[in-house]
Amino acid sequence: MSEDPRRRIPRTDRLLAIAEVGAARRRLGDQVVRSLVREAQDRARRGELDPEDVERTVVDAVASRPASTLRPVLNATGVVVHTNLGRAPLSEAAVEALVAASGYVDVELDLATGLRSRRGAATRAALLQACPAAGDALVVNNGAAALVLATTALAAGREVVVSRGELIEIGAGFRLPDLIASTGARLREVGTTNRTHLHDYAEALGPETGCLLKVHPSNYRLTGFTSEATLAELQEIAGTHGIPLVADLGSGLLRPDEAVPDEPDAATALTAGADLVVASGDKLLGGPQAGLVLGRADLV
Template identity: 70%
Template sequence: MNSQDPRRRIPRTDTLLASPVATAAVERLGSAVVRRLVTSAQDRARRGEIEPDRVPAVLADSLQQVRATQLRPVLNATGVVIHTNLGRAPLSPAAIDAVQTAAGYVDIELDLASGTRSKRGLAARAALLACCRSAEEALVVNNGAAALVLATTALAAGREIVVSRGELIEIGAGFRLPDLIASTGARLHEVGTTNRTHLQDYEDAIGPDNGVILKVHPSNFRVDGFTSAVSVAQLSELAARRGVPLVVDLGSGLLRPDPLIPDEPDAATTLGAGADVITASGDKLLGGPQAGIILGRKEIVDRMAKHPLARAVRADKLALAALEATLTGADAPASRALHADPDRLKERAERLAAAVGGEVVAHDGRVGGGGAPGVPLPGWAVSLPAGVASALRTGDPAVLPRVHGGHCLIDLRCIPEADDARLTDAVGAALGRPQPAEEVVRDERPS
């Protein structure tokens, strides 16, 4: 390399690493990532892709764009409020702030006044009991499946669990309730048929080896027509008379009745009807973090909390903080999306269509996440050519639309209004890219 070679002007590695932008990035990304980006910027200059004096600016831009996680933020334009593939419910600002607070040292199991150990998750427990006064006690574990596993293990390991055949559900990724319960060491005693189960079926099945009566809300499907099911109140009377606990798995995490989805069972009503324990998820209709919610009679919940498995499935400090903030703060984003005003959605869709083109069409959103199956959420969407969907998904920011009936539908129900400008820019950029000649058209909205 002669003295006139422009590559001699490429900044040294130690100089770049010592720059303020690089040293700040090390705290966020780690030294290995920063060093790799430094080398990449230098290599681009060596190949002649950029001028040597551009290396610091290119490095700064790269450091700004790189995230500490490979997870990418996505604008949810499907109209599905609880979208499992997108992480279910987005956290509220209060919950995000709570997670940041809990990221450091916190008094998760410490009484600061006395300096002694305290019970874990007291604040989240208190918030749950304040929101669901029908419950005597609360317990939080790491997800809804864990809540049900803990209930069946603590109350019926090695014994029978009576459950209706019509409630032996399968949810996403091939996850089946019978397999889950079998893993606990309990034995299923199925009663009734797929479409009809009667109180006498339960009565006949309960014997000295029975540990639990289990009722499961079939949250991701509906059976219509010639059907019959036994109510919680009926099962409660039977359970009390036969001396076995009644556990009800609600799934969706609705704590109180919601007139928008009247057929979706809630914790307060279910406990009021006589359930001993309910289990539910925290990241569905509750709108919080992934968590398993357990509410019910103190004697039963305490029995579950003392079981050795409770330690293995306990919630971490971030989930507990986010759950508390979700319960005590303003309406969560999922609730706002669920109850979005259709007229306002139409106004926003019309504004988007005026900026990027396309046609505003009526479009029903969905609750998603296995909640309120078949219940439409009236709204509007901007209809674009189906081929633009790929560019939207791979753009920055990434936008997930619904591809249906040969059209790419942009539904703003789950997009915060503060992101409308970002969405408009993203759609405009996607429309400006060359479209593929053919694209497999598929409905990208979960059922």
């Protein structure tokens, strides 16, 4: 009986130990390199690639993989500062800091058709890959804008139910009550500063409720005689009434990280029942100022 050729497919740890692959992990990140390794192994399992060629295929794949999914383009439009092509080229100092974003890029243009495309498509795809629990993603200019958009879409002219213990003030003097009021929605405060129970939310829900909001107090902690409802508990009553549940993570994470076990993350929040998660993208991703909206595709 002949040997199954799939047995000759190199193991993942062996492929990751290759010098060129190790260097690529530092340049591209572990997740990207592992996905290229799995792709080559899967091709070999399907018989599209000889097992003996997997190693060379992985080395070639990591060598040719760019650090960014953005593609440089030639701006022949006659418009120097072109909003569809990344606005102005970066200065020399900025190019040194952000090589991947230098010059004109296909930020809002479909190169296959020459037509305007959805802005930030590559960023959206990367966010959804990093947080599969989200049905769709939206990137805006900051976290406050993300919250304003979410509450405007869900509760303009109606009520936003939120705990009194979560009426926070964030950076640059943004106060949650003021942000909500600017959307045309009305705050329906429940509970007390230190203790808010599930029944407090349940008693406040009604025909005028636009959404239920759960806010993570990123830069302070309440300790002692305290109580709060979890997202999973809130989803039980929100789902029963058909009311969207929004979780504001502050900065947060895309998925759990053992280095910061107490920091909330979008994947866990969405799995627990949040319909939308909003967060500050610059703090979360370590990039330029941004706000993120993740969650149900129809709501996004």
